[in-house]
Amino acid sequence: MTLIQVVFVILAVAAIGSAVGVVTSKNIFYSALLLVACLFMVAGFYVLLEAPFLAAVQVLVYVGAIAVLIIFAVMLTESMMSKKARARNDQWWVALVVAICLAAVLLYVVVTATWQVSPAAPPTDAIAALGKALMSTYVLPFEVASVLLLMALVGSIIIAREEKPEEE
Amino acid sequence: MQSIQGILEFIDQIFVNLSFWFSSLLANYLPEWAVTFIMMFATVLVLIVFGLASIIWINIFERKILGRIQDRYGPNRFGPWGLLQCVADMVKLLTKEDITPSRADRLIFNLAAVVPIVPTFMILAVLPFGRGMVATDLSIGFLYIVAVGSLGTIGIFMAGWSSNNKYSILGGMRTVAQMVSYEIPMVLSVVGVILLVGSLSMVSIVEAQGQWRLPFIVLQPLAFVLYFTAAIAEVNRSPFDLPEGESEIVAGYHIEYSGIKFAMFLLAEYVNAFSICAIATTVFLGGWQGPILPSWAWFFLKAYALYFLLIWLRGTLPRLRVDQLMNFAWKTLVPLALANLMVTALVAKLVPQHSLVGAIALLAANLVIIVCIVIVKYPRWKQDKREVVLVSRPPTPQMESS
Numbered sequence: 001m002t003l004i005q006v007v008f009v010i011l012a013v014a015a016i017g018s019a020v021g022v023v024t025s026k027n028i029f030y031s032a033l034l035l036v037a038c039l040f041m042v043a044g045f046y047v048l049l050e051a052p053f054l055a056a057v058q059v060l061v062y063v064g065a066i067a068v069l070i071i072f073a074v075m076l077t078e079s080m081m082s083k084k085a086r087a088r089n090d091q092w093w094v095a096l097v098v099a100i101c102l103a104a105v106l107l108y109v110v111v112t113a114t115w116q117v118s119p120a121a122p123p124t125d126a127i128a129a130l131g132k133a134l135m136s137t138y139v140l141p142f143e144v145a146s147v148l149l150l151m152a153l154v155g156s157i158i159i160a161r162e163e164k165p166e167e168e
Numbered sequence: 169m170q171s172i173q174g175i176l177e178f179i180d181q182i183f184v185n186l187s188f189w190f191s192s193l194l195a196n197y198l199p200e201w202a203v204t205f206i207m208m209f210a211t212v213l214v215l216i217v218f219g220l221a222s223i224i225w226i227n228i229f230e231r232k233i234l235g236r237i238q239d240r241y242g243p244n245r246f247g248p249w250g251l252l253q254c255v256a257d258m259v260k261l262l263t264k265e266d267i268t269p270s271r272a273d274r275l276i277f278n279l280a281a282v283v284p285i286v287p288t289f290m291i292l293a294v295l296p297f298g299r300g301m302v303a304t305d306l307s308i309g310f311l312y313i314v315a316v317g318s319l320g321t322i323g324i325f326m327a328g329w330s331s332n333n334k335y336s337i338l339g340g341m342r343t344v345a346q347m348v349s350y351e352i353p354m355v356l357s358v359v360g361v362i363l364l365v366g367s368l369s370m371v372s373i374v375e376a377q378g379q380w381r382l383p384f385i386v387l388q389p390l391a392f393v394l395y396f397t398a399a400i401a402e403v404n405r406s407p408f409d410l411p412e413g414e415s416e417i418v419a420g421y422h423i424e425y426s427g428i429k430f431a432m433f434l435l436a437e438y439v440n441a442f443s444i445c446a447i448a449t450t451v452f453l454g455g456w457q458g459p460i461l462p463s464w465a466w467f468f469l470k471a472y473a474l475y476f477l478l479i480w481l482r483g484t485l486p487r488l489r490v491d492q493l494m495n496f497a498w499k500t501l502v503p504l505a506l507a508n509l510m511v512t513a514l515v516a517k518l519v520p521q522h523s524l525v526g527a528i529a530l531l532a533a534n535l536v537i538i539v540c541i542v543i544v545k546y547p548r549w550k551q552d553k554r555e556v557v558l559v560s561r562p563p564t565p566q567m568e569s570s
């Protein structure tokens with residue numbers, strides 16, 4: 001086993017372990033923290049694949065923003081903070097069916113797909129190439145995504161805005 | 169003349185040569201992979217020791233100057249001019265009893281004291297301390313700093329939650345609200361500079377300022393002010409120290425910590441404050457570039473000058489209220505940063521790169537933004553026109569002394 005494989009196995013075990021922890025933990029705050037750990041391990045995979053830009057974005061967006069917002073939401077939910085909060089409700093078997101279906105689809109794809117290994121060396125200046133691609137070939141999806149984000153932003157402002165009493 | 173230049177060159181490169189000498193010394197006895205490994209380890213060790221040791225002088229520097237601003241002496245009992253005060257404080261903190269509250273979540277409580285330290289030291293890895301003095305020149309430099317910097321929030325949050333204390337939960341929540349809000353103007357303000365440089369690498373940012381022959385603070389003064397303001401809020405320093413507002417929530421997220429664990433939070437705070445000064449130096453003040461003095465001396469001179477500014481602000485400004493804090497971030501800093509970014513993108517395309525004309529155009533564009541904002545934000549017609557009329561008071565009746 002090469003060094004990269006050893007690191008991969010360590011990261012994989014840690015990622016899967018923390019992902020299992022997210023689902024099985026009784027305490028919802030622990031779940032949130034384990035989710036942070038799991039997302040961090042995924043960033044580790046990107047580093048291993050020599051994609052530092054993706055790794056940094058993974059940490060910035062998923063760990064720095066989304067996970068923090070999840071923790072924030074957990075803290076603001078009153079009954080969630082107590083240790084008596086139930087981790088599952090009566091619909092657990094529906095979720096189980098959906099999860100098994102998803103796992104089956106993913107497994108099918110992973111097993112049947114032919115994985116191609118590119119012989120090309122990793123690009124040295126990936127960020128500049130990525131920026132150019134986003135602004136030329138993929139400019140339409142890029143713009144659609146930004147319009148979507150803008151809509152979300154406007155929507156959140158409208159929801160959050162206080163109804164001002166009529167001024168005389 | 170030649171010899172003076174030679175000496176200056178030697179002093180400038182002294183640390184780089186030291187590391188070369190050390191690695192060639194190791195190469196005599198060890199295989200190549202071992203040398204690489206030991207050199208990486210040594211670099212990390214040097215950075216961590218530097219971070220830890222710098223607390224000694226940063227702490228005394230801060231307390232002395234804060235003392236002067238508040239018209240008192242500051243620490244002056246232990247050692248000459250009180251210079252050893254920090255050592256005494258360390259001994260005191262290390263010998264204090266280590267308390268874990270009985271209702272606290274023991275695992276996260278202990279983990280939370282360590283988590284904020286890690287990103288703090290990770291940031292030091294990409295800072296160019298001098299010519300050729302950078303631990304690793306990542307191509308994603310600034311993005312790395314932003315990504316790693318956002319990890320500190322989780323540590324503070326864990327501390328606030330696990331203490332099982334209402335004040336510390338309030339402190340933790342304030343921290344998250346503040347750090348999530350101020351991260352946006354902080355990043356947006358630097359994007360203007362990155363547009364001018366065309367690279368995220370910290371080394372390229374410093375070199376680009378050499379090509380312009382001007383530090384970016386001249387080209388992007390507004391961005392510098394925005395960055396510095398947002399960065400102060402990001403590391404929870406006064407006047408944005410709401411997460412630990414002593415008079416409101418006692419000490420916020422680290423209220424239940426004592427002894428060495430409390431010292432860890434303090435350590436993270438001081439090193440963070442130094443690293444935002446170091447980042448501002450690199451991005452806006454030309455990094456290690458400067459005449460005559462060796463490059464690393466210039467870097468530390470600029471960084472500590474900015475640190476002085478930080479202390480000055482702390483000694484001068486009162487703490488903001490929570491609503492003021494949020495309004496300031498979303499209604500002042502974010503629009504300004506967006507305006508700056510758009511104008512910079514436009515002007516940088518129109519004017520020639522690395523020229524005096526370009527620099528003047530960028531500076532003028534910045535000034536136009538500032539003037540526009542002042543006109544919009546503080547319009548003359550909204551000024552309070554009421555006059556203050558002094559009313560003569562009836563004389564107070566004198567008490568008869570009996």
